[in-house]
Amino acid sequence: MEMIMQSPAELRHYEDSLKAFRDVKNCIDSAEEKGRAEGREEGRAEGERAKAIEIAKQLLAMHLPMESITKATGLSEEELATLK
Secondary structure (H helix, E strand, O other): OOOOOOOHHHHHHHHHHHHHHHHHHHHHHHHHHHHHHHHHHHHHHHHHHHHHHHHHHHHHHOOOOHHHHHHHHOOOHHHHHHHO
């Protein structure tokens, strides 16, 4: 009922305020979604690296050549040296 009783200028001000609020909320929601996506990507990369290290340890235990292990895991020879 209060909306009906407002002057055109007051109604316009209300609508502008509402639009500004929605714009800010959309920006925040977008930023949160971007942050979640980045977090998922980081987690995925960490998991892939952990798996590569696990596989490298197993291949090292099998005494496979370093060159073969680096090709299979994507880890460098320096990284493999730290696992020995």
